[in-house]
Amino acid sequence: MGQQPITFLRQVMALCTYPNLLDSPSFPEDAKKRARRILQACGGHSLGSYSASQGVNCIREDVAAYITRRDGGVPADPDNIYLTTGASDGISTILKILVSGGGKSRTGVMIPIPQYPLYSAVISELDAIQVNYYLDEENCWALNVNELRRAVQEAKDHCDPKVLCIINPGNPTGQVQSRKCIEDVIHFAWEEKLFLLADEVYQDNVYSPDCRFHSFKKVLYEMGPEYSSNVELASFHSTSKGYMGECGYRGGYMEVINLHPEIKGQLVKLLSVRLCPPVSGQAAMDIVVNPPVAGEESFEQFSREKESVLGNLAKKAKLTEDLFNQVPGIHCNPLQGAMYAFPRIFIPVKAVEAAQAHQMAPDMFYCMKLLEETGICVVPGSGFGQREGTYHFRMTILPPVEKLKTVLQKVKDFHINFLEKYA
Amino acid sequence: MGQQPITFLRQVMALCTYPNLLDSPSFPEDAKKRARRILQACGGHSLGSYSASQGVNCIREDVAAYITRRDGGVPADPDNIYLTTGASDGISTILKILVSGGGKSRTGVMIPIPQYPLYSAVISELDAIQVNYYLDEENCWALNVNELRRAVQEAKDHCDPKVLCIINPGNPTGQVQSRKCIEDVIHFAWEEKLFLLADEVYQDNVYSPDCRFHSFKKVLYEMGPEYSSNVELASFHSTSKGYMGECGYRGGYMEVINLHPEIKGQLVKLLSVRLCPPVSGQAAMDIVVNPPVAGEESFEQFSREKESVLGNLAKKAKLTEDLFNQVPGIHCNPLQGAMYAFPRIFIPVKAVEAAQAHQMAPDMFYCMKLLEETGICVVPGSGFGQREGTYHFRMTILPPVEKLKTVLQKVKDFHINFLEKYA
Structure with a gap:
């Protein structure tokens, strides 16, 4: 989609890959410092060695320090951090641990509708029961706790609901949850003894000036010890989204809170079957959580590149919302x-x-007609789930501004034509 | 363990990671050529993009060309190649597809004893039945088809044997199967309609001058159309072993033969849940299957480095066998x-x-006593499985020659002491 990699990230990765470059004057000192630190912590000082199954120690420490900074001082323990092969791997591994096999009462996993299809696929793979709760489209796709209550009560007739999945910011729906809503969800999970699974891979992607990202971990701690010592939570992050968009490296982590030590042992055992997540992806994750800081050589360029990506995304979010809402027969909530x-x-x-x-x-x-007539590929809402009788599609806002304008104009023309044709 | 990365591999990886280096005079032209080719085939010409779930097209083509060369012209189809997150990922994915859930007749998966514990772990994860066949220690850990027959007959009483796993060269046992033995195994799989799963990750690691690696794929084709059109086979390779030892990149591939098109569709669906294998690992795999050739700038250095690793391993294999066999109470088959x-x-x-x-x-x-008294860590045979009443341990031969000599001497002294102490 034309988005360029963050220079600093690729410089550190290249230095880690081919350490001869550590002598090259073409690389900045702060990148070399990061690379030396990562390599120092790797077996044989090499990205080519297996790491511990939970991930390289110093990278887990950097992740914990990042979470602590992000959450305004709420402590994070490196022992609770697991590096993963992208967030998808973490999510499916945790679900595998939480879903107990067979028996009369199968495990219920609550997921939002619309959802990201990883959830329905893994639930089906694990032979668990998908329990749908509907996001409120009339209210900017907000999560309503009354709807959670309805869903859990109905589910109890035919399964044992154990897990509540939240995607915040939402995929495909793009809403950012309010602090109040997160509190309500945590209280609900506490009441119902549900394991919270917070998919927070878009934590850096917040565009509306009146929205802020609040992590479930932070809110959980701020609600006091009754919650912070009891509610089980796993939250996920990734190198694939944010401003870096390094999907190919398959970097990610999960932080797991209040998991019983015996289950933690089972988790490590399960992870160890596949040896370790890619060490190159772990290194990429390290750079995301440990970027250049003010005073370092690369800070200015890094900040410029990061702000450019995020600033453009914010612009494109607004542009898309505005254009879609001009089209008769299309309604688009704020992105x-x-x-x-x-x-x-x-x-x-x-x-x-x-x-x-x-x-x-x-x-x-x-969507097939749109593809055939314009060459534009979007994903039908039925792939994500939607209220019966409503129709949607998901479209990424990643293309460069000018290209996105052309795309939007073409979708608009197509839609008007489509309405006429089938009037 | 002191083994240095292959320079060419890391050069291409660094160029792919940070394409600015393509202008640097410090990198050889053949490395640049490889990097450009890989990047050309990646989304956005970047290792940072997701690839197709089956892997980057041109890398699958290179894998197919490699297999064809390796197997003396037996054709390989890129459509049958799946790039994976190390071989472990491929093995567990294929087993997931082959094991059908629940029911009265659970799926039996035949594995060698001793085995590599990935197999028992995945079989248990999938709730399948582990069917043991014993390798013949008295006969250099050879695979005996009569033992396969015994195992499958006994298993039929309590499960439905569907899969036969072979590890060749063997882990932990180090044997290299003869061509005749492979033929017998294929004939047996054909008779019993078993899916063959050939773990061939050590295909470059053959040391005995009277042994050669024969791929199951090649032998299958040479046995004629009755076999080559009917016997289902998946074979696995990896960047983690051989002469390259790049475990951390989690690169691997599997070639799947005679899989029903509908099952292939299910396989791709299953893989797509986790999006794609790490693209950096895919690139590493490409370099392994597409190394420098005679006439190219890097050929000489590459060949020297490769031969040095493999030559040293051969030396260490002999050294280890010879020393162990001098110790009373230790018997070691040829590595x-x-x-x-x-x-x-x-x-x-x-x-x-x-x-x-x-x-x-x-x-x-x-093994615990050995660890406590010498600091040397080896893995007890009970972790791999062994005939009742026999005891073994697995020790890697990766340390540099001089260090390995010290290690072997210490194990020898420990063992003699141990025998005396518990006489």
Whole structure:
């Protein structure tokens, strides 16, 4: 999508990969310092060695220090940090630990609708029960605790709900949860003894000036010891999103709070079967949590590059919302965070019938027509889940501004045409 | 263990990581050529983008070309190649596809004893049935088809044997299978309609002058169409072993033959949940299958480094076998391949009783004593499985020659002492 890598991150990675470069005058000293520190902590001072299954020690320490800074001093323990192969790996591993096999009462896992399909796929892979709670589209996709209550009560008839998954900022829905809402969710999890699974991979991607990212960990601690000593929480982060977008390195971590020591032992055992997460991805994660600071040689360039990516994303979020809302038959909530628009689209009855004739979901039919007529690929809402009778698609806002404008204009023209054609 | 990375591999990786280096005169042209080719095939020409879940196309093509060369012209199809997060990931993914859930007749998976514990762990994770077949220690750990027949017949009473796992060269046992033996195994798999899973990650690690690596794929094709069109086979390779030893990058591939197209579809779906294997590991795999060739700038240095690692390993394999066989109460089969010695050790009755008093397996007791008295860490045979009443340990031969000599001398002294102490 044209987004350039953050120079500092790639410099440190290149130095770690080929340490001969540590003698090269073309690399800044702060990058060399980071690379030496990472290599020092690696077996044989090399990215090529296996690490401990939980990840390289000093990187887990850097992650803990990052979380402590992010959460205004709420302590983080490196022993609770697990480096992972992207966030997906962490999420599926924790779910595997939490879902108990077979028996009459299968494990229920609560997920938002719309959801990111990793959740439904892993739940199905583990033979657990997917328990849907619906986000409130009329209210900017907010999470409403009454809806959680409804969902858990209904689920108890046919399964044992044990896990509550939250995606904040939301994917595909782009909402950023308020502090109050997070408190309510934590209280609900405490009441119902649910394990909280907070997917916070978009924590750096908040655009609306009236929104802020609040981590579940921080709010949990601020709610006092009754919560912070009892509510079990796993939260996830990744090198793939934010301003860095380094998806290919498959870097990530999870922080796990209040997990019983015996279960922690099982978790490490499970992780050790696959030996370790890629050490190159661990190194990338280190740079994300330990970036240049004021006074360091690379600080200015790093900050400029980071602000440019995030500033552009904010601009594109607004642009997308505004344009979609000018189109008759499209309604788009504010893109408060993450990287996607998830507009609601009106699909005329005749188009629904045409879709049925092709044995396609109506929004799938719509997206295929869009692809055929414009070459633009978006994902139908039915892939994420949506309230019955409503239709959506997910579109990324990653393309460069000018390209995105063209894309939006083409979608608009297509949509108007589509409405006419099936009027 | 002191083994240095292969320069060419790290040069290409550094160029891919930080493409500014493509302008640097300090990197050889053939490394730049490889890096440009890999980047050209990556999304956004960057290791930082997700790849297709099956892996980068041109890397799968290079893997297929490598297999074709290795197997003397037997064709390999890039569509049958799946890049993986190390071989472990490939093995567990294929097993997940092959093991059908629950029901009265659980899936039996045949594995060698001694085995590499990934197999028993994944089988247990998947709730499948582990079906042991014993390697023949008296015959250099050879695989005997009569033993396969015994194992499968007995297993049929309580499960449905569907998969036969082979590790060649063997881990922890170091044997290299003869061509005749591979033919027998393939014929047996054909008779019993078993899916063959050939763990061939040590294919470059063959030391005995009278042994050669034969791939299951090649033998399968040479046995004619009745076999090559019917026997289902997955074989695995990795960047972690061989002469490169790049474990940390988690690079690997599997080649899957005769898999039903619908199952292939399920396989890709399963892989796509975790998005893609690390692209840096994929790039490392590419360099392994597409190394410098005669006439290229880096060929001489690359060949020297490769031969040095493999030559040293061969020397250390012989050294280890010879020294162990001089010690009373230790018997060590020839280390024909892989990276380990798996000597049989005599443990006196009094030591067995002392172990029982500590609620330890006798070889665990032995290994703990060795660790405490010498600081040398080896893995007890009970971690890999062994015939009842026999004891072993696995020791790597990776340390540099002089260090390995010291290690072996210390193990020898310890063992003689141990025999005296518990006589």
